[in-house]
Amino acid sequence: MDSYGADAYSERPSAGDDLEVDIYLNDGSWKRVALFEGPGDISGDIYNFSTALPDNALHANFAVRFHQIDGTSNDHDYWHIDDVTVTDYDVGPVVNGLFYDGFERAALGTTDWSISKVDSRSDSSIGTQIASVGTRSMYTRSGEIYVTTRAIDLSPYDFVQMSFWVRSGSDSYSEWPSSGDDLHAEMLLENGTWQRIGTYLGSGSLGGDTYEYYARLPTNAYHSNFKLRFHQIDGSTNNDFWHIDEVFVGYRGPALTNIDHYLLTFSDQALTCNAQDVEIKACLNADCSTLYTDDVDVTLTPSGWTGSDTVTISGGTANVSLRQATTGTVTLGATSTTPAADNATQCIINGGTSSLSCDMIFSDSGFVFSIPDFLAAKGATGIAIQAVKKSDASEACIPAFASVSKTLDFWSDYVSPNSVGRPVSWPVVVNGVAIGASSGTATPISLAFDATGSSIIDVNYADAGQMEVEAKYNGSGADAGLVMTGNNSFVSRPAGMCVSATTTCSAGDASCPKFMTAGTAFPLSVQAVAWQTDGDTDFCAGNGSTPNYSATGVGLSAAVLSPSPANSAGAVSPASYDHGAIAEGTHSVAISESEVGVFRFDVTPPSYFGYNLGVFSSEPIGRFYPDHFAVSVSDDGSLAANCSTFTPFSYSGEEITWLVAPQLTITAKNSANVTTQNYTTSGYLKLLVDDIDVANVTADSSAVDSGAVPLSITSIFNTGTLNTTSFGEFTYDFSPLDLFTYTREARAEINSFTPDILMSITDISDSDGVAMSSSPLTFTPLANMDVRFGRLWLEDSYGPEIFDVVMPLRTEYFDGTRYQINLDDSCTAYSSANASVSPTTLTQVDTSSGVVISGVSGASGLVLLAPTSVIGTPDTGKATVTYATPSWLQGDYDNNGSFEDARGTVSFGVYRGHNRVIYRKEIR
Structure with missing residues (x-):
């Protein structure tokens, strides 16, 4: 319910301060279903709005929103909203249209519609430009106009539905309404206003929009002069069209459903001295699986029904009795008026299938017995069979035999299953004797009748089904010509079901050997079996089968035994199967379990002739394990530069580690690619950290050496870590101790390059053989760095013999042409502990250390002590300084093809050059 302002506090919304009602559709869009305009000069109007939700609004995230388009804070422009309800309440289908127009005719006419033109240029009629249904619709165009229905009497009703379809122009003929050329839908209330x-806006630039209005009318619309009108408030001569179609006003009420047919169930052998029981059902559908449960009065034929020939059926079923005083065949029937049955009466005779045959045979004498239903192979004992006849003095039954033995012919008939598709035909046993299966193969059995005309029989049947036992006496001697018959049916039902698989595991826990991958079908054997002993619970040990048992919709389910507690109970597929009659009595059901673990599989058959058979379970079956691992790279990782003061870099031959170690996400999946959540429970996670195989990286994927061969790499991978992150999912983090080293050799002396290391996961498989779904899995870690072929250089140094001499050092890298100072290196440390001098008689290395800055030691370096004045030793001369250089900074200083430690020469004394050297240059 919506209303707009003007009360003690709130003001009416101004023009343009409209309120939209929107619904959220399953494609993520909002659809407007109503627009209430702020008129600016009227207030307090109340709208009762209801609508049926379209199909694309029926989803889990449905929402309703109210959108006030504009308003001011100082004028209190209020819309009031109350009683918002979303419900599945159904008041029944439309049963009568009070007004309908689909406009499938040539002219609008004056019977149902009246037209009032405000602008002389305006017009309304029926056109063929566009339609919701059919080929025609009504239109309004070209100016202000009202088109109004005839009066519709709604006063007798309390639920009236109204709907219509609206479309703005834009087709092969009509133009879209311009801005301001709006269409209003209005209804006449009982107070005359x-x-x-509904408000449908002229867009001015868009056209072809369609709107469907569907709502229950408010209470103040239920009067005898109700009308609906469409008001186009403006338009031009440019064919500004609004199209209107499928206008409907009708009442709704409860569904009136006719009965499909009546079903009578009875035995066709009746006695004139005894009322015969008949069950009657009111069926809503052809197979009578649904009953008409309201009260209905039914007239039964023929006459002679106990109490009355008319009976009231309540709840869908009634039990009645028919009595006939004379012998013969009568035909039973049932009829009703409100509601009527659409089809003729059907009958089930002697437990057979329903048909239109409804005859019942009345005799003056016969046998009366009632065999109780029993468990297959257990049978029923102590069943009284009475020989009765109609009394000469009354209609009562009296004994036909007394204190005499008579030989009766017994045979059986199959009621269910019938002859179609019956795999076996086992005999019914009476008093330990297997009786024939037809009147032609009837088995004679002598019975001793007592003074009351009764004898006792035992009946057994080893299979399942509904059987009919027939008894017949053909008189001889003094009884010559006397024929007496009787029959009765019984149901023999299975005692239970044997549920088994090829492999079971009595331990029922994670110690069970692997059995089947989760989600993969395996054969589950289900056999309906006969009784063996009372209190029997193991139906797989010694019980005979019941091959004629059949049922549709036998339920299948499973209970997780281990892990306990489980992350997921899993799901069985299929959830049911049809158990057809089969000679061997055993059905092999292809069934799958979606989860990991050990399970008990349960079979729940539907009721069998009204009997609840129970739930039957297997021994523990499993272990179920994943079908495969889904592996993805959750983090490619990144390489760490050994020096990143400026441009990050590492030297060729220097060990490179992870800045961020890569991470894999590993998810255990079943054969349907659904996560097996139980895999990460204790005892079921069989994947160890050592089961993850990473291929050694042997070469760069892009950079090549001087011979155009990919640069060689040595890689060392250490054991990473496995961490469970969620049910069925875990991560593998590479070890931070992993190392990559570009092989330092002469042919690798190339310009700087960005590492391109291709990682390859070649195999992930656990002890059950569960493996990654596809291999190898490759990825390339990020490398925000250069690899440089570098060397350490010691500068030849000179000085007087009375002072210490500093030997500068620098780091260099090869730029593809020559070596240059590595200005980005402010990381390489040096120490006098790594330096040695020869000969040691001239000088010694003083203690010093430092770090190069922008590749050079600057004024610092290795300090060579001034020679000591010792008589007999030189105080001037040269010495060679050798620095124990890291392998990645060694150089081929002598161009012999091998790398050696850096060396430099220190000279003490005044240097005047070699007598025979004209020019000297340092070669790098």
Whole structure:
């Protein structure tokens, strides 16, 4: 319910301060279902709005929103909203249209519609430009106009539905309404005022929009002069069209459902001295699986029904009795008026299938017995069979035999299953004797009748089904010509079901050997079996089968035994199967379990002739394990530069580690690619950290050496870590101790390059053989760095013999042409502990250390002590300084093809050059 302002506090919304009602559709969009305009000069109007939700609104995230388009804070422009309800309440289908127009005719006419033109240029008629249904619709165009229905009497009703279809122009003929050329839908209330129920805006630039209005009318619309009108408020001569179609006003009420047919169930052998029982059902569908449960009065034929020939059926079923005083065949029937049955009466005779045959045979004498239903192979004992006849003095039954033995012929008939598709035909046993299966193969059995005309029989049947036992006496001697018959049916039902698989595991826990991958079908054997002993619970040990048992919709389910507690109970597929009659009595059901673990599989058959057979379970079956691992790279990782003061870099031959170690996400999946959540429970996670195989990286994927061969790499991978992150999912983090080293050799002396290391996961498989779904899995870690072929250089140094000499050092890298100072290196440390001098008689290395800055030691370096004045030793001369250089900074200083430690020469004394050297240059 919506209303707009003007009360003690709130003001009416101004023009343009409209309120939209929107619904959220399953494609993520909002659809407007109502627009209430702020009129600016009227207030307090109340709208009762209801609508049926379209199919694309029926989803889990459905929402309703109210959108006030504009308003001011100081004028209190209020819309009031109350009683918002979303419900599945159904008041029944439309049973009568009070007004309908689909406009499938040539002219609008004056019977159902009246036209009032405000602008002389305006017009309304029926056109073929566009339609919701059919080929025609009504239109309004070209100016202000009202088109109004005839009066519709709604006073007798309390639920009236109204709907219509609206479309703005834009087709092969009509133009879209311009801005301001709006269409209003309005209804006439009982107080004589018109209330707007829909506003459709002229866009000015868009056309072809369609709107469907569907709502229950408010209570103040239920009067005898109700009308609906469409008001186009403006338009031009440019064919600004609004199209209107499928206008409907009708009442709704409870569904009136006719009965499909009546079903009578009875035995066809009846006695004139005894009322014969008949069950009657009111069926709503052809197979009578649904009953008409309201009260209905039914007239039964023929006459002679106990109490009355008319009976009231309540709840869908009634039990009645028919009595006939004379012998013969009568035909039973049932009829009703409100509601009527659409089809003729059907009958089930002697437990057979339903048909239109409804005859019952009445005799003056016969046998009366009632065999109780029993468990297959257990049978029923102590069943009284009475020989009766109609009394000469009354209609009562009296004994036909007394204190005499008579030989009766017994045979059986199959009621269910019938002859179609019956795999076996086992005999019914009476008093330990297997009787024939037809009147032609009837088995004679002598019975001793007592003074009351009764004898006792035992009946057994080893299979399942519904059987009919027939008894017949053909008189001889003094009884010559006397024929007496009787029959009765019984149900023999299975005692239970044997549920088994090829492999079971009595331990029922994670110690069970692997059995089947989760989600993969395996054969589950289900056999309906006969009784063996009372209190029997193991139906797989010694019980005979019941091959004629059949049922549709036998339920299948499973209970997880281990892990306990489980992350997931899993799901069985299929959830049911049809158990057809089969000679061997055993059905092999292809069934799958979606989860990991050990399970008990349960079979729940439907009721069998009204009997609840129970739930039957297997021994523990499993272990079920994943079908495969889904492996993805959750983090490619990144390489760490050994020096990143400026441009990050590492030297060729220097060990490179992870800045961020890569991470894999490993998810255990079943054969349907659904996560097996139980895999990560204790005892079921069989994947160890050592089961993850990473291929050694042997070469760069892009950079090549001087011979155009990919640069060689040595890689060392250490054991990473496995961490469970969620049910069925875990991560593998590479070890931070992993190392990559570009092989330092002469042919690798190339310009700087960005590492391109291709990682390859070649195999992930656990001890059950569960493996990654596809291999190898490759990825390339990020490398925000250069690899440089570098060397350490010691500068030849000179000085007087009375002072210490500093030997500078620098780091260099090869730029593809020559070596240059590595200005980005402010990381390489040096120490006098790594330096040695020869000969040691001239000088010694003083203690010093430092770090190069922008590749050079600057004024610092290795300090060579001034020679000591010792008589007999030189105080001037040269010495060679050798620095124990890291392998990645060694150089081929002598161009012999091998790398050696850096060396430099220190000279003490005044240097005047070699007598025979004209020019000297340092070669790098």
